Amino acid sequence: MKKLFVFSLSLVLFSYCGGVFAHTENNSTYLGQEACAPCEPVDEQISDTCEAVVCDSSDTFRPFKHKRNRQSLFDSIEVYGWLQAGVYVNSRGNTVTRTKGANYKGRTVTQIEPTSGNGNLFSTVHSTDFQVNQLWLGVKKDADGTHGLDWGFAAEGYFGPEAWIAQSWGDANFDYGWQSGDYYTAIPQLYAQLAYGDLSVKFGKFETILGFEALRAPDFFFFSHSYIFLLEPYSHSGVFFQYAPDGSKLSLGAAYTTGTDTSIENIYDDHGFIGTISYQLTDKLNLSYAVMYNRNGYGTYHDSFDTNRYNLSGRNVYLHTVAISYNISDKLNYSLQWNYNDIKVRADKSHTNSYGIANYLTYQFNGRWGIGFRAEWANLANLVEFYGYGTDISEYTLGVNWKPYSNISIRPEIRYDYSADKTGTKPFNNGKDRDQFSGGITGVVSF
Numbered sequence: 001m002k003k004l005f006v007f008s009l010s011l012v013l014f015s016y017c018g019g020v021f022a023h024t025e026n027n028s029t030y031l032g033q034e035a036c037a038p039c040e041p042v043d044e045q046i047s048d049t050c051e052a053v054v055c056d057s058s059d060t061f062r063p064f065k066h067k068r069n070r071q072s073l074f075d076s077i078e079v080y081g082w083l084q085a086g087v088y089v090n091s092r093g094n095t096v097t098r099t100k101g102a103n104y105k106g107r108t109v110t111q112i113e114p115t116s117g118n119g120n121l122f123s124t125v126h127s128t129d130f131q132v133n134q135l136w137l138g139v140k141k142d143a144d145g146t147h148g149l150d151w152g153f154a155a156e157g158y159f160g161p162e163a164w165i166a167q168s169w170g171d172a173n174f175d176y177g178w179q180s181g182d183y184y185t186a187i188p189q190l191y192a193q194l195a196y197g198d199l200s201v202k203f204g205k206f207e208t209i210l211g212f213e214a215l216r217a218p219d220f221f222f223f224s225h226s227y228i229f230l231l232e233p234y235s236h237s238g239v240f241f242q243y244a245p246d247g248s249k250l251s252l253g254a255a256y257t258t259g260t261d262t263s264i265e266n267i268y269d270d271h272g273f274i275g276t277i278s279y280q281l282t283d284k285l286n287l288s289y290a291v292m293y294n295r296n297g298y299g300t301y302h303d304s305f306d307t308n309r310y311n312l313s314g315r316n317v318y319l320h321t322v323a324i325s326y327n328i329s330d331k332l333n334y335s336l337q338w339n340y341n342d343i344k345v346r347a348d349k350s351h352t353n354s355y356g357i358a359n360y361l362t363y364q365f366n367g368r369w370g371i372g373f374r375a376e377w378a379n380l381a382n383l384v385e386f387y388g389y390g391t392d393i394s395e396y397t398l399g400v401n402w403k404p405y406s407n408i409s410i411r412p413e414i415r416y417d418y419s420a421d422k423t424g425t426k427p428f429n430n431g432k433d434r435d436q437f438s439g440g441i442t443g444v445v446s447f
Helices: 002-017 049-055 381-387
Strands: 078-090 099-104 107-112 131-141 150-160 183-196 199-207 235-243 250-257 271-280 285-296 315-327 332-345 350-364 369-380 392-405 408-418 435-446
Touching: 235 271, 350 381
Parallel strands: none
Antiparallel strands: 078 131, 078 435, 099 107, 131 150, 150 183, 183 199, 199 235, 235 250, 250 271, 271 285, 285 315, 315 332, 332 350, 350 369, 369 392, 392 408, 408 435
16 A cells, blocks of 8 residues: 555656646536536637636646646646545434455455445445545546557556445455555556547556446535445446547447456456447437446355455346436536346346436536535345345435635535335434435545
């Protein structure tokens, strides 16, 4: 873990001292909100409002200011990161911490379960505790095939109390077990990229291409996450092909992976496929669909199933997600996502499925202020054995975003969760309650 951060810090210092530090702005695409391009030298007359907000030095809190001289290969390399910190509280107080110990390859891992603290609210585990949610450092070069064959890469490190989800816990290998107290370290992305014309391909470990919500803080409007977010994998290892014709409304993707949240080593011989399609139906309406099928070989070559975080036996996992985004006006956006997940345990051929729908409504008053509302219902039969959820659960979240500077975001939110399932597990207050009020505030600084 220490080596990772020493390496990252050295890389940042090297880039800065060499005069090639390429600042990456918050490239968040809040639902329906157009992302601003990174800062470029601009003419005296600025016709694009987005560029005016991002590139005006008086509007950006930036400790490192420098010129970008496009004179070398290193000019296209970006070094970036962000820090997120905040506090989240709830009406039920801090409950008993539940832990699991897994011993794999001589490593004992103690995991704080999301059912402790704020009870099932992923990304806000420790109730009443101020915590550094994310310290994220990365370096990348995007491959641009516009003028022929080009290459690229990405390497990212993530430190925080929920970083375990970005670890290779699927096969308990690579960065699995990097832990210091309540905090974890992960390598969420480590890939090489080639591009030629409209076609690009990634090799290695890359973040998931499924779903609206993102684990990376600058790319997401709310502090807490939806329940259907937990039905999705976070990362994949394998090969990802993307075809996005310039000027076309259609984008296609296909990936061969080593299962779900697994490392490149693929010690369980897992195999998976992902297919994606996105189409800009009108100037205001975008439709996308993604499907994933994995053969997860947990326990395939072992007598004991106690070889991974969830003690899972071999199973087949199917997931599809449908997403719709509609710009009602220049400032108001409505988005919807529907997830369906089916798991078949090969040992007894049993099936369990989970599904849910999340609605997002966001209104951007101006470049500094925005408000968002999320309403969700989910049936989480697959997750009862993992997190102790009731099978039927709803959540309603109201959040505000304030950006005093283009790379600083302050995000307060309030949330209400309720489980109508009278027979399932009570998901809150350590199994004592079916509902809960909660709320918190977080800040994100991108650099």
